[in-house]
Amino acid sequence: xxxxxxxxxxxxxxxxxxxxxxxxxxxxxxxxxxxxxxxxxxxxxxxxxxxxxxxxxxxxxxxxxxxxxxxxxxxxxxxxxxxxxxxxxxxxxxxxxxxxxxxxxxxxxxxxxxxxxxxxxxxxxxxxxxxxxxxxxxxxxxxxxxxxxxxxxxxxxxxxxxxxxxxxxxxxxxxxxxxxxxxxxxxxxxxxxxxxxxxxxxxxxxxxxxxxxxxxxxxxxxxxxxxxxxxxxxxxxxxxxxxxxxxxxxxxxxxxxxxxxxxxxxxxxxxxxxxxxxxxxxxxxxxxxxxxxxxxxxxxxxxxxxxxxxxxxxxxxxxxx
Amino acid sequence: xxxxxxxxxxxxxxxxxxxxxxxxxxxxxxxxxxxxxxxxxxxxxxxxxxxxxxxxxxxxxxxxxxxxxxxxxxxxxxxxxxxxxxxxxxxxxxxxxxxxxxxxxxxxxxxxxxxxxxxxxxxxxxxxxxxxxxxxxxxxxxxxxxxxxxxxxxxxxxxxxxxxxxxxxxxxxxxxxxxxxxxxxxxxxxxxxxxxxxxxxxxxxxxxxxxxxxxxxxxxxxxxxxxxxxxxxxxxxxxxxxxxxxxxxxxxxxxxxxxxxxxxxxxxxxxxxx
Numbered sequence: 215x216x217x218x219x220x221x222x223x224x225x226x227x228x229x230x231x232x233x234x235x236x237x238x239x240x241x242x243x244x245x246x247x248x249x250x251x252x253x254x255x256x257x258x259x260x261x262x263x264x265x266x267x268x269x270x271x272x273x274x275x276x277x278x279x280x281x282x283x284x285x286x287x288x289x290x291x292x293x294x295x296x297x298x299x300x301x302x303x304x305x306x307x308x309x310x311x312x313x314x315x316x317x318x319x320x321x322x323x324x325x326x327x328x329x330x331x332x333x334x335x336x337x338x339x340x341x342x343x344x345x346x347x348x349x350x351x352x353x354x355x356x357x358x359x360x361x362x363x364x365x366x367x368x369x370x371x372x373x374x375x376x377x378x379x380x381x382x383x384x385x386x387x388x389x390x391x392x393x394x395x396x397x398x399x400x401x402x403x404x405x406x407x408x409x410x411x412x413x414x415x416x417x418x419x420x421x422x423x424x425x426x427x428x429x430x431x432x433x434x435x436x437x438x439x440x441x442x443x444x445x446x447x448x449x450x451x452x453x454x455x456x457x458x459x460x461x462x463x464x465x466x467x468x469x470x471x472x473x474x475x476x477x478x479x480x481x482x483x484x485x486x487x488x489x490x491x492x493x494x495x496x497x498x499x500x501x502x503x504x505x506x507x508x509x510x511x512x513x514x515x516x517x518x519x520x521x522x523x524x525x526x527x528x529x530x531x532x533x534x535x
Numbered sequence: 536x537x538x539x540x541x542x543x544x545x546x547x548x549x550x551x552x553x554x555x556x557x558x559x560x561x562x563x564x565x566x567x568x569x570x571x572x573x574x575x576x577x578x579x580x581x582x583x584x585x586x587x588x589x590x591x592x593x594x595x596x597x598x599x600x601x602x603x604x605x606x607x608x609x610x611x612x613x614x615x616x617x618x619x620x621x622x623x624x625x626x627x628x629x630x631x632x633x634x635x636x637x638x639x640x641x642x643x644x645x646x647x648x649x650x651x652x653x654x655x656x657x658x659x660x661x662x663x664x665x666x667x668x669x670x671x672x673x674x675x676x677x678x679x680x681x682x683x684x685x686x687x688x689x690x691x692x693x694x695x696x697x698x699x700x701x702x703x704x705x706x707x708x709x710x711x712x713x714x715x716x717x718x719x720x721x722x723x724x725x726x727x728x729x730x731x732x733x734x735x736x737x738x739x740x741x742x743x744x745x746x747x748x749x750x751x752x753x754x755x756x757x758x759x760x761x762x763x764x765x766x767x768x769x770x771x772x773x774x775x776x777x778x779x780x781x782x783x784x785x786x787x788x789x790x791x792x793x794x795x796x797x798x799x800x801x802x803x804x805x806x807x808x809x
Contacts, residue, residue, distance in 0.1 A: 313563075
């Protein structure tokens with residue numbers, strides 16, 4: 215079988231339900247997701263808590279079978295053909311742990327013995343900055359150190375595909391940058407990475423493509439630049455008098471409180487609308503208080519989607535190419 | 536984006552990688568057991584203590600029979616305390632420290648993880664057997680060992696059955712501490728109705744038939760046949776007779792393998808999440 219022509223991950227119509235047994239109501243955490251992840255890219259899954267990221271990750275990792283749809287990893291079914299997939303993947307779960315009585319080095323050496331083609335345990339511990347903690351009991355490690363140990367084990371088998379489910383949650387900024395550096399070096403070696411994260415900065419820094427999940431569906435997908443480009447810019451300012459604004463391309467909203475009116479303009483024409491506003495305010499001799507103009511950002515997109523809590527917007531839903 | 540520099544690793548097949556993975560996990564578990572003095576004391580100390588506490592029940596002028604009875608009692612208690620109780624606490628501990636979840640993200644399969652956890656139990660069981668055998672042989676005389684192959688088969692099957700029941704029990708056990716409670720019903724029932732404390736023949740016939748179906752009863756009967764060389768009525772058996780008399784308890788024990796498999800699949804949990 216030539217797996218070279220397969221995308222690394224191919225998911226079609228993936229669904230995952232929980233419960234429905236012994237009286238608990240069934241809950242569908244993943245509601246029909248199509249994904250194609252190509253070799254060598256870093257694909258980030260973003261979404262609010264409960265969006266279904268981890269549920270989807272577990273299906274892609276082969277830890278759970280989908281209740282509907284189809285998943286192929288390197289062209290194999292990750293559950294039924296596990297032994298073809300596992301030696302080629304590494305996983306950092308959102309939550310996982312180790313026996314506290316074991317020492318760091320013992321855990322690493324044990325893990326190495328379970329792998330087909332392990333890197334040297336000491337070398338991997340060094341990569342994540344744990345080489346001076348080799349003889350320390352795992353119970354004495356900080357949360358961040360445990361996270362790094364987890365990452366070390368995930369990369370120990372030289373994975374072609376690495377799943378990282380919120381790998382930097384709980385890490386201090388320095389350790390986070392260290393983790394990013396490690397991920398970048400793996401990407402440079404050709405590793406494919408699937409990452410979920412709460413940190414938008416992390417996704418913007420690392421991702422080649424990303425998908426935003428909400429209520430079990432992908433509501434936006436593309437490169438960070440594409441997603442941000444779709445997002446309108448925002449101009450905000452306050453005025454202390456009641457005046458009529460000039461005609462603008464964007465949508466205008468005003469909110470009055472304590473004698474000040476806070477104006478928000480949402481626009482796809484940031485430059486011309488801003489120019490029109492500034493020209494107008496100069497002519498009218500008005501001061502735009504607390505003026506803030508910013509291009510669309512991932513954060514803004516994220517918040518917009520998080521606000522749509524009731525129903526997913528099918529009109530905005532895209533299928534990943 | 537750089538091109539791929541990683542060549543796919545050929546899939547390992549055969550028994551060697553399985554043995555390597557199970558061996559690594561078993562070594563880890565043995566190390567952890569050594570560091571967990573409470574669990575170690577229970578596993579290593581309790582079965583001999585139970586046997587010592589009931590020494591007055593063993594009265595026989597025949598040294599070989601006496602040795603056999605002591606060895607069978609040791610094995611009976613050890614099977615309950617080690618592959619059942621100890622393994623239940625291990626499975627709960629590994630689940631609660633989220634290690635089980637982590638292990639199955641790797642190349643190790645669920646079955647290999649379970650075997651890896653169970654191997655230390657078997658090691659302790661074998662060690663206890665050998666020490667007890669040495670002690671009784673020196674003190675009295677060696678047991679008859681009418682059917683050594685059947686004895687080994689019985690110990691292996693019993694370990695499998697009680698290890699599977701331990702997996703199932705771990706699923707309904709929230710913490711290592713509460714394992715003392717959740718394992719109690721099965722331990723009491725299994726030991727109480729096994730024939731270790733009193734011969735099952737003293738029970739009313741209907742109860743005796745039910746008792747013979749509990750998981751430890753066929754183990755004790757098979758061990759009596761194969762190690763001591765006596766049947767349920769205390770009559771001496773030959774090698775051939777040990778096989779024919781062993782058919783029914785062996786069938787019961789095999790049925791328990793099936794029940795154990797079902798129960799482990801049904802109740803064991805790999806994740807703390809409900």
